[in-house]
Amino acid sequence: MIRTEDIYDAATDDDAFDRLASTLADAVGARSGVLHWGLAPNHAVEISYSGYFSPTQMAVYDEEFQDDDIWSAAMERAGNVNRVWNVEAFVPYRTYENSRIYNEWIRSMGDDTFRCLAGVIRKDGVTGHIGLHRGRTQKPFGVPEERVLQESIGHIGRMFAIRSKLDRAQHHGRSLQATLDMLGHAVFTLRPDGRLIDCNRGADALLRRGDALLLRQRQVKARDPRDDEALQTALRAASVRQGGQGSAIFIHRERGFPYILSIASVRVGVERQIVAIATDPDERDASLTDRIRALYGLTRAEAEVAQALCAGQGLEELSQERGVTLNTVRTQIKNIYVKLDCSRQSELVARIGTLPRLNVCEDGDEVR
Structure with a gap:
């Protein structure tokens, strides 16, 4: 069960936003989770991690493996937006098992992240991504978990849009005044x-x-x-x-x-x-x-x-x-x-x- 209060608290509260990935992961029994929003598919303004992967490990992902993320690429395809999917429907386990990101990033850390429940949200010009993960030895995500997350997709999209508008207003005010002064x-x-x-x-x-x-x-x-x-x-x-x-x-x-x-x-x-x-x-x-x-x-x-x-x-x-x-x-x-x-x-x-x-x-x- 995902409480809408937790989602909308994250719209204006930075600490609540930082916790939201963990909240979503706990709600569907995932081992780890990440969500982020930006103004373009490959652009992230803010990221919330559940804390399973360390900042150093995520930095390696950002620098070396982001372009090889076949899960993320599958979710960006037309028709996959504003819905939650078991990514195995688009990336079979055998394909993922042979991928560079699994063999050179996941396995090199001694990890076995193998299953993913994910979605791409587009709302008011903002693109958001959600990824919730389980290990290879854990059971696959099923319809109940998909349903739980799908019921919150609209709220999460609105939360992303609110944070985007607040970010633009705050950034524009600060940067414009600083620019004009200089x-x-x-x-x-x-x-x-x-x-x-x-x-x-x-x-x-x-x-x-x-x-x-x-x-x-x-x-x-x-x-x-x-x-x-x-x-x-x-x-x-x-x-x-x-x-x-x-x-x-x-x-x-x-x-x-x-x-x-x-x-x-x-x-x-x-x-x-x-x-x-x-x-x-x-x-x-x-x-x-x-x-x-x-x-x-x-x-x-x-x-x-x-x-x-x-x-x-x-x-x-x-x-x-x-x-x-x-x-x-x-x-x-x-x-x-x-x-x-x-x-x-x-x-x-x-x-x-x-x-x-x-x-x-x-x-x-x-x-x-």
Whole structure:
């Protein structure tokens, strides 16, 4: 009997998640168990082990034998999803007995893990795996054990989906703020009327200096009235643009070259917000990659891939140049499309292409 409370406790409690593999194994009389979830079949974000195999043994599996796991491969076949199976139905005992993973990993440890009750769960874009095991001298799993685990598959899938959403929210919040603080640009998130929602350290320091931009009644204003007129016009235009099209204006300050304020609108749920990035020519960092990252919340790798696509590079060229697989490049491009609210490369090129290329100012040069 598997209690649904134990499963849903694991949705928000890390310790409960760590115990869940053992809980499932105990419920069906398995000797060991493992479950994990990720955003792709071969990707695991979190793993729960029952503790039968040591961390060192599992590390060897991850590094040397994961691609030879014929049980896992069988479960990934079409039609085997969201159900529990006695894996012997797909991998006969004789086939497993002759496999590399059994002879070079299991037997080399002096172990006899030979039987498996497993399932692959797909729910809300999350892929989860469950594997419960018995030794060769133990009796095979039967229909009663399959039924017990099958009755909990839906709950386990929802638990995986909840952990995935919480993980994305927490990771996005931490990584985005850290990234924005490291960019070397002042980054503002605004409502369409110019009211401040949030800003990074650079933007906070810029407002404190008060030499170009000011905060009045939660609205970001330019110190120079002419610049403020241009700023408010740019904000109004950004709030009605389609997609992530961008523009830029100069914001003059008391001394030195003016800031270049890049402005774009982004969709957050059903609402639109505006991201404004103040680039300081004196900092010698007018990087298009950094501005793409800040405007659209991309990782550095995603921003570099976006810029490369706009320059006409193909997927295979990107894969070879960056030393990653084609699947990695495709995943990065998919993430880029989501964040830029577009669905094809031509739209991506159009949106990135609207951002002005900034010339780094040398002493005595003018900003162009």
